[in-house]
Amino acid sequence: MTGPDAVTATPTATGGGTTATTNPASVADKSYGLGASVPPADADAKTQGVFPYAADLWAEGLLWAAVLRSPHPHARIVSVDTHAAAEMPGVRAVVTHEDVPGDLMHGRWVADRPVFAKDIVRYHGEPIAAVAADHPGTARLAAAAIAVEYELLEPVTDPEQAFSAEALHPDGNLIRHIPLQFGDPEATGEVVVEGVYRIGRQDPAPIGAEAGLAVPRPDGGVELYLASTDPHADRDLASACFGLEPDRVKVVVTGVPGAMADREDPSFGLTLGLLALKTGCPVKLVATREESFLGHAHRHPALLCYRHHADAEGRLVKVEAQILLDAGAYADASSDALAAAVSFAAGPYAVPHVFVEGWAVRTNNPPSGHVRGEGAMQVCAAYEGQMDKLAARLGLDPAELRMRNVMATGDLLPIGQTVTCPAPVGELLKAVRDADLPPLPADDDEAEWLLPDGPAGAGEPGAVRRGVGYALGMVHMLGAEGYDEVSTATVRVQDGVATVICAAVDTGQGFATLARQIVQEVLGVDEVRVLPADTDQPPAGPAARGRHTWVSGGAVERAAKMVRTQLLQPLAAKFGMSVELLTIVEGKITSYDGVLSTTVVEALDGKELWATAQCRPHPTERLDDSGQGDAFVGLAFAAVRAVVDVDIELGSVRVVEMTVAQDVGRVLNPRQVEARIEAGVTQGVGMALMEDLRTSRGTVKRPSLTGYALPTALDAPQVRIVKLVEERDVVASFGAKAVSAVPVVTSPAAVAAAVRAATGRPVSRLPIRPQAAVAKPAGA
Amino acid sequence: MTLPTSLDEAVAALAAMPAAVPVAGGTDLMSAVNSGLLRPAALVGLGRISEIRGWQYADGNALLGACLTHARMGRSDFAALIPALAMAARAAGPPQIRNAGTLGGNIANAAPTGDALPVLAALEATVVLAGPDGTREIPVGHLTAGHDPLRPGELLAYVRAPLLHAPQTFLKATTRTGPGRATASVALVLDPARRGVRCAIGAVAPMPLRPLEAERWVSGLIDWDGSRALEPEACTAFGDYAAMSCIPDPAEGELPLALAHLRRTVAALARRALERALS
């Protein structure tokens, strides 16, 4: 009899799964508090299968929703006939734009997006109508039975055509233009290199199904159970659309199964709420994988044209760039993405003269929006391509050329803002450059060599060339350009147990774990509960741009410190000493001299202590007409060295190792930092080698996980963290910097550089297509 | 869903319910059901029919049960019999899929990227179909091309493949390190008795393609009674010849870049396959 195959394609000695060596200095032996590898708050629930994913939500008597989406990227809607659908047995409501009682248009940044398309559809998958029925199958059949007559319009799919094309939207096709001017436009260098770079459309591909539940309230309001990453913003969008006061709509955040972007199609909660309000019943919606691919925001595809000037020693003189971001049909986060792209167009290098023209334009392509590292990732691939070109032109080692130009604290960004935070760019580069290279298979066991094309693939050792490439990347942290950065948190202590109430969503980034650690550190109590987020709590803002560690973590710390003072003040007064002379460790309060010794529980004496605090970092300003301004609160940097094997006949690439050095400010949870870096690098490798949501004249081709390739364990490289630079950022809470985004930003450029080194090909497009990685063997 | 335990029962069940669909591993069928492409009225599960989960020998041929899983075919005892089919089975998706997916399902599904198909084409294998009126045997290609489709109540019972007792290779290009569908694949078998090299190219066309002229040319170069070795240039020429015959130049203009790359890939795979088989 046949049995299951015990021998699977396991990662071999030289490759496979993602493991990391930690910087030994950062491993703390503490079991709780800041700096300890406190296990993720949701780990047990996730491993035991009781984590409350949105797709598991249930309410008595619920109805199922289905959305009718446009099959065309650009069309005029001549008519929508819902009669057949409404009359199907089991169908309880059908809604279109006519059923929206409040604002017809919504958007987290600009209200330019209809809840349901009215006259025009502007992208493949745009919602037109939705149905609620007593069975999911009925709902889908009914949605399909809605008869829409379209008059097809020519889609604008080439962003370069958007400037001259007829306006796709009343707001016009130009979403934002930033002409950045810094220094002397006449400056020239002895050496000039030019390049054109293209970046594809990465999908955030959250693996958990996108789902939600709306429950009508007796008072005419509605509760939305969503895997929201920004519950208050989602509530405000929803209440405006429902024509209700914000306090009549409550968003309850269900378990978010991981998010590196605004998770789902923003119209999700709106559709659910409208149907629940109309039917008076709870309504549930679970998106199909196809809908997810069509509806949620993607990374901006980009076209970048660069000219770098340098002197004969390779010092940068001037960078000129034109950056074009494809926003898709609606503005969403495009303005932010463009600001980052333009501001970081020259990368973490000191450049005296920078001239950048950046545009974000409207097209009929799939929607673009916030996907971590937006703007910064696209330019990193381009400026690092330029650095490689420059090194080749000057006959310099690529790492050495970069070393001659690295930015440092005190340098100016091309937006005229001074870099005031730690910027240990040179130290990072040195760490990855000096790290040992992974062994060549010849030195290892050749039979164990995992070749490009996989364990049972066509790889041929003789055709494989190894390449090593470098990239330096940077991102900004927190909202930029005048965004009101603020978060509020409450801490309560009773019976020696602390509770944190904060609407900051743990999207898998570990905020709940961090909140626990902060309270453990300040209050010395072990047991800390972090309550689920909802909009009855004060706003904490979106889970993005590494904000929550700084802003919400900062608020938690302040609230915890206030509770600490309330707890210790009476004791200190009684013993005639100041609060600072008391310490709390593992629930025990002691004074510096040992005279006082009690416990938190005793000191509380049955009382309950509460405190609420806010954290509001210093304000920023919008970039002016020449792209100048103090736009950012903080910056984070990374250096990545990629080692790749390329089968130069087939053009297939395997990333052998990604060596990372990162500027983290302070390690708050070593295991978490490592996990975030591994995840970011892996997402970056996906961008470099395979992730691209393809379209044909605006229509998405194969919106499925078969059609859209993601890195698997075999594709994921060995991630080796060789250095975490812990130079405290004095203005940041805890001195810590955001860790998740900068590896995503930097890794694709490093892989491209390594493939360049292996093949001698220019590699100017991501993801790298096999035909761009084939090469003639040396000497042929 | 019915779960017959013999081929006869399965055929009877299918004949009794003409709308029923057979399911083996379900790796193709159930994904079509889950994505709403297919709504079978009833299912006849083939997983309990032990007579078609193994193999037998018959006059120099192997009679392979349709429900042999990829995992089973990938094991070393099977690899000693039909090496190229074992290699294809090891490359046919991730382990979970290979544990469930079957040879018969791969043939019946007839996807251009079906990894067993170029091997069966190179082997010139046949399928034994069992139906209400008894069995019949046809070349695999007739079934997969739809020239001679399964008739009502008919099941794919066995695959008859020759035992050639000579080196074979199967090479699959996926462009990635993790499991993936073939962008191109090449199966190549040596048949010393017939003094022939037989080769089939998968995934570049709806059906595996046989570069017959290239096969004949290279078969004539090989010293079948001697070392069978060939000069590297001959292997390269064979690869180019095979690739050119699958992806010919267009009547006018240049070959599009993506196709030119595919042709280079096929040429490299065919050359590597021949080199490995002769080494």
Ligand SMILES: Cc1cc2nc3c(=O)[nH]c(=O)nc-3n(C[C@H](O)[C@H](O)[C@H](O)COP(=O)(O)OP(=O)(O)OC[C@H]3O[C@@H](n4cnc5c(N)ncnc54)[C@H](O)[C@@H]3O)c2cc1C
């Ligand atoms: C994630 C994933 C990765 C995959 N990767 C690969 C890959 O790399 N290479 C590859 O070749 N395939 C791949 N496949 C496809 C699939 O696994 C194979 O084609 C497999 O061999 C199908 O076998 P099955 O037993 O699962 O077929 P089923 O799904 O059970 O059946 C498929 C079809 O064949 C019919 N059928 C099955 N058995 C018989 C029979 N005995 N007689 C008549 N009709 C029959 C069924 O009615 C159905 O129409 C992949 C699939 C998935 C989901």
